[in-house]
Each structure stands twice: as structure tokens, then as C-alpha cells.
Amino acid sequence: MQGFALGWFVDAWLEDGSMEHADRIAGVELGGTKAIALVAQAGRVVERLVVPTTDPAQTLGALRMALLDWHGHSPIDALGIASFGPLRLDRTAADFGRMLATPKAGWSDADIAGQLAGGFDVPWRIDTDVNGATLAEWRWGAGQGCGSLCYLTIGTGVGGGIVMDGRPVHGMLHPELGHMRFRRAQGDNFAGACPFHGDCVEGLVSGSALKARFGRPGEDIGDDDPQWSFVAQDLAELVCAILLTVSPHRILIGGSVALGRPFLLPMIRARSVDMLSNYLPHVTADAAQHIMVQPGLGADAGPMGALALGMAALN
Structure with a gap:
């Protein structure tokens, strides 16, 4: 996949003292109509995949395959997941990381965290898409x-x-x-x-x-x-x-x-x-x-939010 750079993100990443410039951060923004998976390193988005949000098996399966492929070629250091909700975010709950009752057909009780982060021996964090976007705006926007x-x-x-x-x-x-x-x-x-x-x-x-x-x-x-x-x-x-x-x-x-x-x-x-x-x-x-x-970040707030969550998982 062809990489691309976001100039403002390069500068912000290099100026951020909370992480190493060489860290490879993966992010997944799971939206109601489409989902984006990406990997950023040294301020450059080097991998990116966009898939339609259909049913959980197909959508989460495609995203997981991309993450596994990227991780296999060059290990990722952390993963952030920013998903539409409502989500269970209490780590002590039995259904942590799962979708709660949602009007989006077929997605209630979908195991978002398990499907996307399960099996990856790296720090990871999950939150709502809008909380992720808020974190990105706080950090860079x-x-x-x-x-x-x-x-x-x-x-x-x-x-x-x-x-x-x-x-x-x-x-x-x-x-x-x-x-x-x-x-x-x-x-x-x-x-x-x-x-x-x-x-x-x-x-x-x-x-x-x-x-x-x-x-x-x-x-x-x-x-x-x-x-x-x-x-x-x-x-x-x-x-x-x-x-x-x-x-x-x-x-x-x-x-x-x-x-x-x-x-x-x-x-x-x-x-x-x-x-x-x-x-x-x-x-x-x-x-x-x-x-x-x-x-301030426009359409970038969602995917940048997933990366911000991945960066936060390293701390």
C-alpha cells in the first residue's frame, strides 16, 4: 500500500516528547459507514486501508487481517481503537470492549476489542470514536x-x-x-x-x-x-x-x-x-x-484519534 504524509502530523509527531520517533503506531477508526486502519511512523502514515462497515465478521475480519499483515512485515508497537458506540469501557466488566445495544443492525454485542486487539502482544487502548477525535484535537488540533x-x-x-x-x-x-x-x-x-x-x-x-x-x-x-x-x-x-x-x-x-x-x-x-x-x-x-x-483537524480527526489512543497506550 502506498504511504502518504500529513505535514502537520509530521511536525507534531516529531515535536512530541512522549514517544520515540521510530515507534510504529497502528490505529483503527470504526465508523458507522466505513472503517479505516492505518499505521504511522515518524509522523508519516505508511499503511492505510478503508473498508465499508457492513457486518461485524466481514468488517472486523478485514481490519484484523490488515493489522496482522502489517505487524508481520514490521512489528507495530501499540494499537489504538476508536469505535462507534456505545461500548463497554470498564476493564473489569466481563463484556469489556464489546458493543452494547446499538441501532446499527447486527452490531450489538460485537467483540470489537477481542477481534482487533486479541493476540497482539502490544499495548492497546479502545475508546469511542468521538473520545478519540477529542483526544486528537486536544493533542494536535x-x-x-x-x-x-x-x-x-x-x-x-x-x-x-x-x-x-x-x-x-x-x-x-x-x-x-x-x-x-x-x-x-x-x-x-x-x-x-x-x-x-x-x-x-x-x-x-x-x-x-x-x-x-x-x-x-x-x-x-x-x-x-x-x-x-x-x-x-x-x-x-x-x-x-x-x-x-x-x-x-x-x-x-x-x-x-x-x-x-x-x-x-x-x-x-x-x-x-x-x-x-x-x-x-x-x-x-x-x-x-x-x-x-x-x-481543527477536519476529516483527519477520526483516524488521528485512533493513533492518539495508540500513543496513549504506550504511556
């Missing part, structure tokens, strides 16, 4: 210098990752920010589309929810549709809840929906400041420009 960082991704679903002092946040599970429910804007009667909770945030603003809310595919929805005001309100409710509970230094708002509609971010900022009603003195209209921002 728009979260650099932040003691605490939250990353919201609004796309096929709504996910949220939190990193505190360089460590992804876990409890009994991991943050499921997209499944919280909030007060609704006056006049918004959309019932929601989440199969679990109806009008949770994901059920209101994810790609599939927007199609149901607007009654047409996303590409056919005009930027001037008044219902975007409801979407901005729903996301501002989520942002306010995060600011009041986690108190992050920065919230990154990304994903295909947010990045594809750049007018949403200013609306979210304004609504959030208004709803907080000066209760948080540090969240002013001017400060919001720096607190709520777009992610």
Missing part, C-alpha cells in the same frame, strides 16, 4: 492548550467526547451527550426520530432526524428554512448543559451537519449566551467566539 475540551459531532448521529488534562472521560460508561433531552423551543412540535428516546438531541438534529423534521433530504433543505432556528435552539440547549456541568475551556462543534451549515455556529453561540443569562460570567458574546469553535 483546535483544543491545544486547553485543560478541558469537549467535542460535539453532529452528523449521522450526535456524539460527544470529553478530555480532561489529556485523558478521555469515562464513568460507568462514556459520555452519551447526544441522548440527553431538553426543553423544546416554543412552536417546535417535531416528535423526534431517536428509536430509544424520541426527542433527545440526536433524535432532533442528526442527519436522519433532519430529514424527518424537514420532510426532505438534507441536500434539498435551504439555508433560509425557518426550522433551522429550532435546530440551533436544540444545540444551544446541549451546549449550555455542557458548560454548566463539565465547564470545558472549549467546545468544538463539528460533523457533517454542523460543518455543512456554517451559519449554525453563530446561531448556537448567540442562543447559548442568551439562555445562560449572564450566570456564567466567562461566557460573554465575545468569549463565545473562542469557546465554541469548529474542530
Whole structure:
């Protein structure tokens, strides 16, 4: 496979004092529609494979074969796995590393960690894809210098990752920010589309929810549709809840929906400041420009998140 380099990543890798430049780090980003496996060394991505996410046996099998092949030719030193969830991340649990109940057909109880890391005598770490992306943004992207960082991704679903002092946040599970429910804007009667909770945030603003809310595919929805005001309100409710509970230094708002509609971010900022009603003195209209921002790594955040997890496994 032909290698390729990401210039910013080369510089960041070589400047990172926490690892040897010669370390070969493997990463797997397992997404809902596609999966990426890659190996990086000395700041250069030297191996890469992209496969569609179909059923667990086919998808995980293809990824494992690639890892074994790469490891056989030149041993990898660590592995990071960033997967869609929900996942069991409690290492003491019998189902550690497995997928929990998920609406993605056939993937409930899939042994993600066992299939990808089993048999590799190297340090490895597994986390959610959005926690991995948050760690990458904290390390190399728009979260650099932040003691605490939250990353919201609004796309096929709504996910949220939190990193505190360089460590992804876990409890009994991991943050499921997209499944919280909030007060609704006056006049918004959309019932929601989440199969679990109806009008949770994901059920209101994810790609599939927007199609149901607007009654047409996303590409056919005009930027001037008044219902975007409801979407901005729903996301501002989520942002306010995060600011009041986690108190992050920065919230990154990304994903295909947010990045594809750049007018949403200013609306979210304004609504959030208004709803907080000066209760948080540090969240002013001017400060919001720096607190709520777009992610810095773009489409690289996912695979770089898997590599960041692999690097963290070495420490």
C-alpha cells in the first residue's frame, strides 16, 4: 500500500516528547459507514486501508487481517481503537470492549476489542470514536492548550467526547451527550426520530432526524428554512448543559451537519449566551467566539484519534 504524509502530523509527531520517533503506531477508526486502519511512523502514515462497515465478521475480519499483515512485515508497537458506540469501557466488566445495544443492525454485542486487539502482544487502548477525535484535537488540533475540551459531532448521529488534562472521560460508561433531552423551543412540535428516546438531541438534529423534521433530504433543505432556528435552539440547549456541568475551556462543534451549515455556529453561540443569562460570567458574546469553535483537524480527526489512543497506550 502506498504511504502518504500529513505535514502537520509530521511536525507534531516529531515535536512530541512522549514517544520515540521510530515507534510504529497502528490505529483503527470504526465508523458507522466505513472503517479505516492505518499505521504511522515518524509522523508519516505508511499503511492505510478503508473498508465499508457492513457486518461485524466481514468488517472486523478485514481490519484484523490488515493489522496482522502489517505487524508481520514490521512489528507495530501499540494499537489504538476508536469505535462507534456505545461500548463497554470498564476493564473489569466481563463484556469489556464489546458493543452494547446499538441501532446499527447486527452490531450489538460485537467483540470489537477481542477481534482487533486479541493476540497482539502490544499495548492497546479502545475508546469511542468521538473520545478519540477529542483526544486528537486536544493533542494536535483546535483544543491545544486547553485543560478541558469537549467535542460535539453532529452528523449521522450526535456524539460527544470529553478530555480532561489529556485523558478521555469515562464513568460507568462514556459520555452519551447526544441522548440527553431538553426543553423544546416554543412552536417546535417535531416528535423526534431517536428509536430509544424520541426527542433527545440526536433524535432532533442528526442527519436522519433532519430529514424527518424537514420532510426532505438534507441536500434539498435551504439555508433560509425557518426550522433551522429550532435546530440551533436544540444545540444551544446541549451546549449550555455542557458548560454548566463539565465547564470545558472549549467546545468544538463539528460533523457533517454542523460543518455543512456554517451559519449554525453563530446561531448556537448567540442562543447559548442568551439562555445562560449572564450566570456564567466567562461566557460573554465575545468569549463565545473562542469557546465554541469548529474542530481543527477536519476529516483527519477520526483516524488521528485512533493513533492518539495508540500513543496513549504506550504511556
